[in-house]
Amino acid sequence: MSALLGVLVTSTRPTLPDVGVFAVAAAIVLAGAIGVVVARNPVHSALMLVMTLFGVAVLFVLQQANFLAAVQVIVYAGAIVVLFLFVIMFLGVDREEDVAKEPLRGQRPLAVALVLLGTTGLLLLGQVSKWTTGQPRAAGPDTGAPNVNLIGKSLYTTYLFPFEATSALLIIAVVGAVVLARRPPAATSSGAVAEADADPGETGPDPVAAVDGEPPVATGVADDRATAATAEGAAGVAGGSPPPAGAEEREVDA
Amino acid sequence: MLHVTYLIILLPLVGFAVLVAAGRRLGDPAAGVVATVAVGASFLVSIGVYLDLLTVDAPVRSYSQNLWTWIPVDRLQVHAALYVDPLSMTMVLFITGISFLIHLYSIGYMKGDKDFPKFFLYMNLFVASMLILVLGSNLLITFVGWEGVGTCSYWLVSFWFTRDSAASAGKKAFVYNRIGDVGFLLAIFLVYDKVHSLDYQVIFHRIPEIGPANVTAICLLLLVGVMGKSAQIPLFPWLADAMEGPTPVSALIHAATMVTAGVYLLCRVSPLLHASPDAALTVAIVGAATAFVAATIACAQQDIKKVLAYSTVSQLGYMFLAIGCGAYTAAIFLMVAHAFFKGLLFLGAGSVIHGLHDEQDLKRMGNLRAYLPITFITFGIGWLCIAAVPPLSGFWAKGDVLDNAWAAHPALWVVGIVTAALTAYYMSRLTGLAFFGSDRWAGSHGDTPEPDPAHAHHADGAVSEPHESPWIMTVPLWILAFFAAIAGVMAIPDSQFSLARWLDPVFASTLYHDNLSSTALWTLAIVDAVVAIVFVVIGLRLWSQRADRPALEGAFLRGAWYINELYDAVFGRPSERLAAFCADVVDPRVIDGAVNGVAGAFRGSGTVLRRTQTGYVRNYVLGITFGTVIVLGFMLTRMWWGG
Amino acid sequence: MSINPAWYLSLSVVLFAIGALGVLVRRNVLIMFMCVELMLNASNLAFVTFARTLHDIGGQVLVFFVLVVAAAEVVVGLGIVVAIFRRRASANADDLHLMKG
Numbered sequence: 001m002s003a004l005l006g007v008l009v010t011s012t013r014p015t016l017p018d019v020g021v022f023a024v025a026a027a028i029v030l031a032g033a034i035g036v037v038v039a040r041n042p043v044h045s046a047l048m049l050v051m052t053l054f055g056v057a058v059l060f061v062l063q064q065a066n067f068l069a070a071v072q073v074i075v076y077a078g079a080i081v082v083l084f085l086f087v088i089m090f091l092g093v094d095r096e097e098d099v100a101k102e103p104l105r106g107q108r109p110l111a112v113a114l115v116l117l118g119t120t121g122l123l124l125l126g127q128v129s130k131w132t133t134g135q136p137r138a139a140g141p142d143t144g145a146p147n148v149n150l151i152g153k154s155l156y157t158t159y160l161f162p163f164e165a166t167s168a169l170l171i172i173a174v175v176g177a178v179v180l181a182r183r184p185p186a187a188t189s190s191g192a193v194a195e196a197d198a199d200p201g202e203t204g205p206d207p208v209a210a211v212d213g214e215p216p217v218a219t220g221v222a223d224d225r226a227t228a229a230t231a232e233g234a235a236g237v238a239g240g241s242p243p244p245a246g247a248e249e250r251e252v253d254a
Numbered sequence: 255m256l257h258v259t260y261l262i263i264l265l266p267l268v269g270f271a272v273l274v275a276a277g278r279r280l281g282d283p284a285a286g287v288v289a290t291v292a293v294g295a296s297f298l299v300s301i302g303v304y305l306d307l308l309t310v311d312a313p314v315r316s317y318s319q320n321l322w323t324w325i326p327v328d329r330l331q332v333h334a335a336l337y338v339d340p341l342s343m344t345m346v347l348f349i350t351g352i353s354f355l356i357h358l359y360s361i362g363y364m365k366g367d368k369d370f371p372k373f374f375l376y377m378n379l380f381v382a383s384m385l386i387l388v389l390g391s392n393l394l395i396t397f398v399g400w401e402g403v404g405t406c407s408y409w410l411v412s413f414w415f416t417r418d419s420a421a422s423a424g425k426k427a428f429v430y431n432r433i434g435d436v437g438f439l440l441a442i443f444l445v446y447d448k449v450h451s452l453d454y455q456v457i458f459h460r461i462p463e464i465g466p467a468n469v470t471a472i473c474l475l476l477l478v479g480v481m482g483k484s485a486q487i488p489l490f491p492w493l494a495d496a497m498e499g500p501t502p503v504s505a506l507i508h509a510a511t512m513v514t515a516g517v518y519l520l521c522r523v524s525p526l527l528h529a530s531p532d533a534a535l536t537v538a539i540v541g542a543a544t545a546f547v548a549a550t551i552a553c554a555q556q557d558i559k560k561v562l563a564y565s566t567v568s569q570l571g572y573m574f575l576a577i578g579c580g581a582y583t584a585a586i587f588l589m590v591a592h593a594f595f596k597g598l599l600f601l602g603a604g605s606v607i608h609g610l611h612d613e614q615d616l617k618r619m620g621n622l623r624a625y626l627p628i629t630f631i632t633f634g635i636g637w638l639c640i641a642a643v644p645p646l647s648g649f650w651a652k653g654d655v656l657d658n659a660w661a662a663h664p665a666l667w668v669v670g671i672v673t674a675a676l677t678a679y680y681m682s683r684l685t686g687l688a689f690f691g692s693d694r695w696a697g698s699h700g701d702t703p704e705p706d707p708a709h710a711h712h713a714d715g716a717v718s719e720p721h722e723s724p725w726i727m728t729v730p731l732w733i734l735a736f737f738a739a740i741a742g743v744m745a746i747p748d749s750q751f752s753l754a755r756w757l758d759p760v761f762a763s764t765l766y767h768d769n770l771s772s773t774a775l776w777t778l779a780i781v782d783a784v785v786a787i788v789f790v791v792i793g794l795r796l797w798s799q800r801a802d803r804p805a806l807e808g809a810f811l812r813g814a815w816y817i818n819e820l821y822d823a824v825f826g827r828p829s830e831r832l833a834a835f836c837a838d839v840v841d842p843r844v845i846d847g848a849v850n851g852v853a854g855a856f857r858g859s860g861t862v863l864r865r866t867q868t869g870y871v872r873n874y875v876l877g878i879t880f881g882t883v884i885v886l887g888f889m890l891t892r893m894w895w896g897g
Numbered sequence: 898m899s900i901n902p903a904w905y906l907s908l909s910v911v912l913f914a915i916g917a918l919g920v921l922v923r924r925n926v927l928i929m930f931m932c933v934e935l936m937l938n939a940s941n942l943a944f945v946t947f948a949r950t951l952h953d954i955g956g957q958v959l960v961f962f963v964l965v966v967a968a969a970e971v972v973v974g975l976g977i978v979v980a981i982f983r984r985r986a987s988a989n990a991d992d993l994h995l996m997k998g
Contacts, residue, residue, distance in 0.1 A: 180976035869994030
């Protein structure tokens with residue numbers, strides 16, 4: 001690849017400022033990345049992530065992808081990481097996790113080994129491969145006009161369909177997120193409980209059910225697992241009741 | 255009338271169908287009447303067909319009727335077709351006629367049996383099958399009838415299947431038949447291979463193409479089939495055991511009809527036998543040997559029906575001897591005469607058994623001529639016929655066979671005449687023990703080998719006087735006795751009754767023309783007569799007063815040359831051991847082991863592979879990474895060593 | 898233009914590897930998510946590099962799309978995390994092993 005790129009790149013020797021900027025940005029990126037992986041506190045991780053994103057934005061600018069750098073900072077660092085932080089703070093998961101302990105047997109050594117192997121492989125691939133198709137300018141030149149103009153033109157002509165599809169995707173994502181994250185109304189009707197909880201098969205202490213002090217009327221029609229879970233939780237609280245016993249049995253060993 | 259030949263077969267089948275549907279409702283005796291009427295109607299139709307056939311010119315006296323095409327497959331075209339010629343008409347006439355009489359007799363004999371309708375159902379089906387056999391115009395139709403009679407024989411022999419011995423006897427009969435059938439089937443295959451047609455006329459035309467070696471092979475294979483069906487050596491033991499069936503069954507199937515199917519078959523393929531002298535000689539030798547062996551066994555039997563069974567085997571041997579010597583007409587003559595007098599003898603024996611409330615042991619009979627006069631007279635006629643005492647039919651028929659044997663293979667004539675002597679002797683022994691002497695039955699009671707339900711109320715011990723059978727049983731006896739006596743007229747050459755002239759269109763080209771001088775013929779006839787009379791007298795003298803002569807009843811003969819024991823040791827035990835081996839070792843360990851092993855292997859591999867499904871997402875990501883690394887490795891190797 | 902693109906690509910590879918390692922090693926769901934973002938960034942970097950070397954704006958457009966999709970993915974993913982968390986008050990990926998076969 002270096003040989004191929006050597007042909008394509010009409011390069012002069014790199015200038016010192018360029019190299020310097022690259023080195024610093026690279027250092028920032030890697031430091032941030034390692035920080036994300038290593039930090040115990042999720043908030044620290046998020047902040048390290050921001051650092052990485054900035055570094056990458058710098059690298060974009062270095063490669064004349066100015067618009068992208070701006071978008072990267074605004075969207076990634078400005079929105080996505082903020083969203084992360086919101087969730088972290090909101091759910092109260094800023095407790096520290098013990099990184100040193102690894103409950104899954106063999107996970108860490110294998111992970112390190114495989115990742116190292118993969119990296120070496122990819123780097124080697126870079127050396128020997130001819131994986132570029134050599135079809136420059138499928139979409140258009142990348143210089144000759146401001147970056148924004150070029151990207152814009154491309155978006156609205158060659159890549160119009162993906163553009164429209166992506167906008168639809170965004171709407172779907174928003175709707176999905178709203179549905180997923182909707183807190184169920186604190187009601188006593190088992191129907192609402194069944195509706196709101198979109199993931200099935202979960203047992204375990206249900207904080208909502210614990211609020212529900214009155215044991216639901218468990219009839220033979222109650223084949224909804226959420227209902228059964230609720231009955232189980234309530235029965236556990238109330239001290240057991242015979243009618244839902246059958247449903248409980250089925251639920252407990254799921 | 256010829257064009258309704260199919261009715262001959264159809265009428266008994268209709269009877270069968272009616273009895274299947276409504277037999278139980280019809281009951282005793284209506285079911286029997288239905289069956290008898292069906293067979294009687296068939297007999298009348300066959301007379302009509304016979305008369306119609308006479309109008310056809312003698313040299314080409316035959317009629318074919320193609321009912322429908324059964325197997326239209328490329329090179330094999332088999333039609334459901336009937337072929338009427340003098341040979342098949344002879345068979346049809348005496349089959350339907352004797353069947354009618356036996357059906358009539360059975361209405362009386364089987365009275366009171368709880369399965370009365372079922373009996374007649376099977377009998378009608380049997381008659382229909384036998385008619386298919388003899389009227390078929392190709393080997394395959396004949397084979398259909400062949401199998402049909404075998405199956406009906408199985409059903410009828412094991413009619414009282416709640417008795418173990420009867421059930422076993424039925425199976426034995428069927429299995430021996432099947433062994434023979436393998437030969438028949440192989441013959442069919444060979445014929446098809448060489449001629450590509452199974453039609454008799456086509457085969458006979460193409461004999462030159464088949465080649466002598468193949469013709470011999472075909473004939474020998476057919477002989478194997480015949481050995482099974484007609485109880486020749488080595489497949490004869492089933493016939494004696496088949497006496498477990500009701501006596502009318504023995505009379506019809508094992509004397510007059512089914513066992514003669516083999517004779518018919520070999521006569522039908524007479525052109526083939528004519529083309530293969532080796533096969534013909536084999537047939538003759540087999541026939542002669544069987545006749546002799548069976549006759550010796552009959553000399554020492556105690557059961558009245560067993561004597562008659564071995565006698566049948568012996569007489570069949572004579573018929574095959576005749577066929578092997580090229581004397582087809584003689585064979586047919588003996589077959590017809592034998593059907594009459596053996597049928598008569600069996601029905602008479604049935605009458606005796608019936609009269610003595612199910613006693614079959616000769617040693618416990620005696621002096622029955624005083625109590626069963628009609629039976630005695632008719633049985634006596636049958637006895638003299640089979641002993642070949644002139645001027646009854648047996649004398650002429652057996653004489654014909656022996657004359658031809660003398661002309662063709664004198665050594666076999668010797669065997670034949672010795673057997674004739676033995677025949678006269680053992681039949682006289684039987685008659686003497688049963689009808690003469692003292693009332694040996696007075697002190698004991700029958701062991702009920704045949705559960706005769708009409709006399710169930712006598713089962714408690716005291717034996718009352720034997721009584722003559724009712725008219726429905728004695729009328730058939732008279733009719734058969736009449737025909738048995740006069741059937742000799744068929745021997746008169748160039749007369750209206752001459753069997754030879756009647757069968758000439760069928761056998762003309764293949765008939766063996768013995769060139770015996772009239773001196774030779776007279777000498778042989780006198781020898782036959784003398785031997786017959788002398789041994790009849792000897793038999794009567796020895797056995798009419800005394801019932802116990804152990805010196806003359808050796809264990810070897812009584813045990814039928816121990817052939818059953820031989821087969822058991824050679825085939826029976828090893829088969830049982832093989833079956834036990836398969837059941838105990840092959841089935842559980844090999845077959846189940848393989849199946850369970852496969853299942854177990856899958857289960858085991860599943861158990862092992864399941865360990866990758868830990869449920870932890872991180873493990874799964876590890877798996878993805880692992881896959882990616884593999885793909886990378888593949889790409890790298892491609893880059894480096896292949897590009 | 899002046900810096901050898903191979904360096905950028907190598908950096909991208911290393912960044913990707915670190916992200917992958919993070920997903921494999923960390924148990925906290927949110928941190929795993931952030932590591933996935935790292936991997937996406939690595940691929941963005943590679944795209945931009947290729948856009949430059951091949952003089953094709955398509956690479957940059959693709960980065961644009963990747964960005965958008967990553968955003969949507971984060972939104973939905975975090976929604977799921979919230980829903981799970983509400984049930985079990987734990988963001989530990991190891992607690993979700995009900996699909997154990």
